[in-house]
Amino acid sequence: MSVRIILLHAGVILALFLMQFLASDYVVLTFTRIMVLAIYALGYNILFGYTGLLSLGHAMFFATGLYGAALGVTRFGLGVPEAMLVAIGLGIIVSTVIGAVSLRASGVAFMIVTLMFSQAAFLTVLYFGDYTRGDEGIVISDEFRRFSLFGLEADLANPVLRYNLALAFLALAVAVTLAVIRSRAGHVLVAIRENESRTAMLGYDTARYKLLAFVLSGAFAAFSGASYALMFAYAGSTLASIQYSIHPLLWTLLGGAATVLGPVLGTALMFLLVDFASGFTSASLLVVGVALILLVLFFPKGILGTLRQRYLPWLP
Amino acid sequence: MSFFPHLLLALLEGTVAAAVLALSALGLSLVFGVMRIVNVAHGEFFMLGAMLAWWIAKMVPGGPLAGFLAALMLAPALVGLLAFATERLLLRRIGYDPEATIVATIGLMFVIQQLALSVFGADAKPVAAPFTYRIAFPWFGFSGYKLFVVAASVALLLGAWWVLARTRFGLIMRVTQFDRETATAFGIPVNQVYAAVFVIGAALVAVSAVLIVPIQQAHYLMGLDPLLMSFIVVIIGGLGSIRGSVLAALIIGLADGVISMFFTPTLASIIATLAVALVLVVRPQGLFGVPAR
Numbered sequence: 225m226s227v228r229i230i231l232l233h234a235g236v237i238l239a240l241f242l243m244q245f246l247a248s249d250y251v252v253l254t255f256t257r258i259m260v261l262a263i264y265a266l267g268y269n270i271l272f273g274y275t276g277l278l279s280l281g282h283a284m285f286f287a288t289g290l291y292g293a294a295l296g297v298t299r300f301g302l303g304v305p306e307a308m309l310v311a312i313g314l315g316i317i318v319s320t321v322i323g324a325v326s327l328r329a330s331g332v333a334f335m336i337v338t339l340m341f342s343q344a345a346f347l348t349v350l351y352f353g354d355y356t357r358g359d360e361g362i363v364i365s366d367e368f369r370r371f372s373l374f375g376l377e378a379d380l381a382n383p384v385l386r387y388n389l390a391l392a393f394l395a396l397a398v399a400v401t402l403a404v405i406r407s408r409a410g411h412v413l414v415a416i417r418e419n420e421s422r423t424a425m426l427g428y429d430t431a432r433y434k435l436l437a438f439v440l441s442g443a444f445a446a447f448s449g450a451s452y453a454l455m456f457a458y459a460g461s462t463l464a465s466i467q468y469s470i471h472p473l474l475w476t477l478l479g480g481a482a483t484v485l486g487p488v489l490g491t492a493l494m495f496l497l498v499d500f501a502s503g504f505t506s507a508s509l510l511v512v513g514v515a516l517i518l519l520v521l522f523f524p525k526g527i528l529g530t531l532r533q534r535y536l537p538w539l540p
Numbered sequence: 541m542s543f544f545p546h547l548l549l550a551l552l553e554g555t556v557a558a559a560v561l562a563l564s565a566l567g568l569s570l571v572f573g574v575m576r577i578v579n580v581a582h583g584e585f586f587m588l589g590a591m592l593a594w595w596i597a598k599m600v601p602g603g604p605l606a607g608f609l610a611a612l613m614l615a616p617a618l619v620g621l622l623a624f625a626t627e628r629l630l631l632r633r634i635g636y637d638p639e640a641t642i643v644a645t646i647g648l649m650f651v652i653q654q655l656a657l658s659v660f661g662a663d664a665k666p667v668a669a670p671f672t673y674r675i676a677f678p679w680f681g682f683s684g685y686k687l688f689v690v691a692a693s694v695a696l697l698l699g700a701w702w703v704l705a706r707t708r709f710g711l712i713m714r715v716t717q718f719d720r721e722t723a724t725a726f727g728i729p730v731n732q733v734y735a736a737v738f739v740i741g742a743a744l745v746a747v748s749a750v751l752i753v754p755i756q757q758a759h760y761l762m763g764l765d766p767l768l769m770s771f772i773v774v775i776i777g778g779l780g781s782i783r784g785s786v787l788a789a790l791i792i793g794l795a796d797g798v799i800s801m802f803f804t805p806t807l808a809s810i811i812a813t814l815a816v817a818l819v820l821v822v823r824p825q826g827l828f829g830v831p832a833r
Contacts, residue, residue, distance in 0.1 A: 278639050332578050332638050336771045337816070343768055344813035351806045466764070470646055477643065510654040516647030520640045521633060 229540055233402065236485060237395045244387050252387050254499065258492045259390040260451045261471075263397040265479075265487030267444020268472035273481035274405055275437040276417030277327075280335050280469050281342030284322070285442040287349060287464035288315045289449025291356060294459035297368040299355070304371035304380065308450050315446020316439055323438035327431065339469065346464045361460025362453075369454060386455050393451055394488070397444060401484050402540065404440065413437050414482075445472075467509070474512060477519050480526030484540050489527060545679035546801065554797020556686045556755070559693035562789035563748035564766050565773040566700055567741035569785045572774060574717045574737045577636050580645040582745060583767025584652040585623065589615045589746030590758035591656055594665040608670035611750050616743040623742030627735050636734070649763070656760040669754035689751045696747065697786060704782065713737060768809075769796075772816050 240259070244252050264286055271277050292311030296302040302310060326337045349356050356362065369380040380386055404410050412433050415423040424430045453459045462468075471494075472487070479490025494515065501511045519526070525533060532539040568582050579585075592615040597607030626648065634640040673684035704710040716723045716733045724730050745766075756762070773792055777784030792812055799808035 278642065280642075332572075332576075332642070333775060335639075335642055336578065336775060340768060340771060340813045340816060344810050347806050347810050347813075351804075351810065473643065473646075509650045513647040513650030513654065517630065517644050517651070520644040520647070521630070524640065 226538070228538065229402075232539075233398055233484070236488070237391065237398070240391055240394070241388075244384070249383065252383060254495065255492075256383070256387045256390045256455065257452075258495050259394040259488075260448055260455060261495070262394055262475075262488040262491040263451070264445050264448035265472045265475040265491050266397045266401050266484075267441040267448070269441075269476045269481060269484075269487045270401060270404060270413070270444070271437045271441035272473065272476055273483070273486070274410065274417065275413040275434060277434065277437065278335050278473070279326075279338040279438075279441075280466075280473070281322075281326075281338030281340070281345075282441065282445050282472055283464050283466065283468035284342040284345035285315050285319050285445035286449040286452075286468055287345060288318045288442075289446030289451075290453045290459045290463055291349070291362075291449075292446065293450035294362045294364055294453040295355065297454070298362060298364060304369060304378075304454055305373055307454065308447075311450035311453075312443055312446050315449070316443050319439045319442020319446075320435070323435050323442065327434050327438060339466070342464075342469050343466065346461065346466070349461045349464050356459075356461065358461050361458055361462075364453065364457040364459070366457070369457060380455055381457075390451065390455065393447070397447070398484060398488070405484065405540065409433065409436065467512075470512070470516075474516055474519075477524075477526055478515065480528030480530070480532070483526070483528040483532060486526055486528040493527075545677070547798070548677070549680060549682075550798045550801035551794065552682055552686070552797075553801065554794035555690055556793075557797050558790045558793020559690040560748050560752045561766070561769055561773060561793045562786050563693045563696055563751070564745045565770040565777075565785050565789055566697065566782065567744035567748075568770045569774045569777070569782055570700075570744070571738055571741040573782070574713050575636060575734050577631065577638055577641040578645070579738075579741070580642055580767070581626070581648040581652060582645075582741075582770060583763030583765070584649050584656075585619050585742045585763075586745045586749045586766045587656060587758070587760060587763035588622070588652060589619050589749030590753040590762060591660050591665070591760070592618055592746075593750040593753045594667050594758045595660070597667050604668035605670040607668075608750075608754070611667075612747065615750050616746040619746035620739045620743040623739045624735060627738040631738070632731070632734075653760060653763070660758075660760060662760065664757040664759045666757045667753045683755075685754060689755070692751055693748070696744070700744070701782065709736075769812070772812055775816055776819050 240255070243255065247255070264282070268279070268282055271279055289311040292314040293307045296307035296310050297304065322338075322341050326334060326341060329337045350358050366379070366381050371378055371380075378385060380389075405413075412423065412428050412430075413436075415426075415428070416430050416433060420430055449463070452463070475490035475494055476487045477490065478494055479486030479488065494512075497515070498508045498511055502508050523530065528539065564582075564586055567585075568579065571577065571579050571582075593608075593611035596611040596614050597604065600607045600610045630644055630648070631641060634644060669683070669685040671685060671688075674681040675684050675687065702710075704713060712723075712728055712733055715726075715728060716730055720730055723733075748766075769792070773785055773788045776792070777786070777788035792815075795815075796805075796808045796812060799811060
């Protein structure tokens with residue numbers, strides 16, 4: 225990996241670290257949220273951007289992490305670190321099963337099947353309303369968010385700790401993404417995107433690699449969902465709805481599919497745009513809808529994708 | 541009521557659901573079959589049809605029947621107009637690329653939903669049925685209007701089949717579906733066929749919305765359910781196969797009616813989705829679909 229790639233990504237993380245000393249409390253909170261959700265988009269990008277598989281159902285993996293963590297600490301008496309691990313483990317299991325079934329379909333059918341599985345998961349959340357509290361959602365009280373790790377006491381209600389933890393998670397996710405896409409397997413994923421039958425002809429087990437990408441993105445989504453539930457003390461069914469399957473797609477498209485930092489940039493921009501727009505209209509979905517249409521019409525490669533094409537061919 | 545009347549009622553309700561489902565899935569299936577694109581805003585065309593039916597029925601004087609007939613004429617025409625604009629300004633510009641179309645129509649879905657919310661408001665809107673005749677069974681009365689809906693759907697489905705199988709326009713559509721490039725080479729105006737198919741698909745789903753809205757109220761979020769159900773029907777039936785879609789609509793509508801009657805609608809939807817998964821494991825191309833060439 226070349227030096228400037230490492231410098232660029234480390235620089236972004238460092239800039240995010242320094243930001244907390246300059247920005248207001250509100251901005252710090254917003255960026256905590258953005259960084260947690262960017263992990264979701266990063267994982268989605270591995271599947272959509274690099275492997276070329278457009279899933280419309282990743283909210284189910286996000287929700288798996290979300291409810292795994294929320295129910296883990298409130299109902300099953302798990303500590304915060306254990307709940308995180310359990311939630312990610314559940315995300316891996318669920319995405320393996322769903323991936324194995326839905327990857328039998330390809331193209332448009334794959335998109336529709338993932339959409340429907342996600343809807344079934346959403347309905348399941350509502351069906352077990354006694355446990356999940358449906359629309360209203362689970363509010364995790366502060367006593368469940370205190371934990372000690374390696375002898376250090378921590379409380380997730382503390383905004384400084386929360387920001388830096390989210391930043392550490394984001395850095396981890398960026399590092400894993402970089403490692404994956406620059407590895408041999410990562411090149412196979414791109415080859416599948418470009419021409420699946422040729423890749424299969426070269427002797428690669430494309431079904432296995434596609435499942436690998438699917439499970440990786442599912443694990444990222446569950447990681448993001450679990451972090452979201454524990455850091456913001458809330459898990460509700462809105463976060464499992466179709467909109468949350470569309471969001472990572474939008475963020476990835478905006479920032480630039482198949483660029484490592486694209487999803488992070490896209491998440492941040494879209495989040496700030498909706499935040500800004502909600503100042504004078506309640507119709508935040510309208511902004512999302514118009515953004516999707518404009519992106520597809522005029523900017524199909526996204527911001528970093530266009531930058532890479534014109535000026536920065538080395539951008540991963 | 542004992543078990544048998546319950547079952548009869550469930551089957552009747554299921555038949556009504558199946559008829560409307562077949563009609564709304566027909567539009568999606570037609571668009572997918574000929575144009576090879578998925579219109580995610582299909583459910584919003586349904587919602588718009590229902591909303592317009594409510595609005596027109598309110599505006600037109602002379603009782604529910606006059607309002608209903610006016611809505612049956614005007615709502616599909618207006619929705620068709622919107623579909624025409626969508627096809628020209630959006631789909632044609634992105635070259636009917638399957639993935640870009642999905643993303644763009646998702647955007648359109650959100651836009652239509654939010655505009656409907658701002659214009660019509662968030663409350664559910666009832667529409668009076670054009671007539672209120674009730675058929676008296678020994679155990680319960682059943683709305684005659686619901687049976688009219690079934691008859692109307694069957695008539696429209698037969699009409700669509702006749703157009704596709706027996707007319708010149710149907711032949712042109714089938715040729716375009718079979719091989720776009722050869723059709724172009726033989727002088728078929730493929731672009732105009734696409735526009736026509738997209739408009740017809742939207743108009744069909746609007747008709748089904750006008751038919752259903754006296755039974756089920758109009759609401760700005762009502763589009764999602766028919767969209768997902770149409771997806772299920774079209775996938776199980778085989779993408780692009782109308783015969784398969786109708787059969788799948790019948791199976792799913794009846795099953796949905798029976799399960800919803802004895803359990804809960806949520807469970808019915810979960811089961812329907814899992815049924816799709818099973819079908820896909822056995823036959824990835826659907827029951828009547830042909831594997832991609």
